[in-house]
Amino acid sequence: MELPLQTRLRLNFGRRRAMRAHANCLENLPIYTAVVIALLVTGASSRWLDMLAIVLLIARIAQSTLHIGLEQTEMITGARFGCYAIQIVCMIIMGAWAAVVAI
Numbered sequence: 001m002e003l004p005l006q007t008r009l010r011l012n013f014g015r016r017r018a019m020r021a022h023a024n025c026l027e028n029l030p031i032y033t034a035v036v037i038a039l040l041v042t043g044a045s046s047r048w049l050d051m052l053a054i055v056l057l058i059a060r061i062a063q064s065t066l067h068i069g070l071e072q073t074e075m076i077t078g079a080r081f082g083c084y085a086i087q088i089v090c091m092i093i094m095g096a097w098a099a100v101v102a103i
Contacts, residue, residue, distance in 0.1 A: 018068055020067070021064050021067040021068045024063075024064075024067065025060065025064060028060075028087060028091075031091055032056070032091060034095075035091050035094045035095045035098065038095060038098035038099075038102075039094060039097070039098045039101075041098075041102075042098045042101040042102045043101065044097055044098050044101040046097070048097075049094060049097060052090045052093055052094050053090075053094070055086065055090055056086070056087050056090040056091065056094075059083040059084075059086040059087045059090070060083070060087055062079075062083045063080050063083035063084055063087070066079055066080045066083065067080055
């Protein structure tokens with residue numbers, strides 16, 4: 001038995017949203033990878049770096065959850081951007097930390 005058109009469209013929309021959220025996750029992966037490699041190469045190690053990595057991970061999970069799990073309103077979009085901004089700030093601080101250690 002075939003699903004009604006409205007149900008199929010809703011399922012396709014959800015699938016497309018999940019695919020966009022997944023692609024969004026992959027966009028920052030090269031930057032984060034470069035930061036982690038820089039930290040490893042310089043031997044930088046700190047409890048603060050560990051906490052920044054945890055904050056970044058929590059912000060990433062929150063952003064993906066907001067992207068997939070809720071209807072997109074202006075407030076949700078703003079919250080998603082806030083999560084993204086937190087991730088960028090964490091990566092900038094971690095990258096700067098690696099640069100300072102390398103000097």
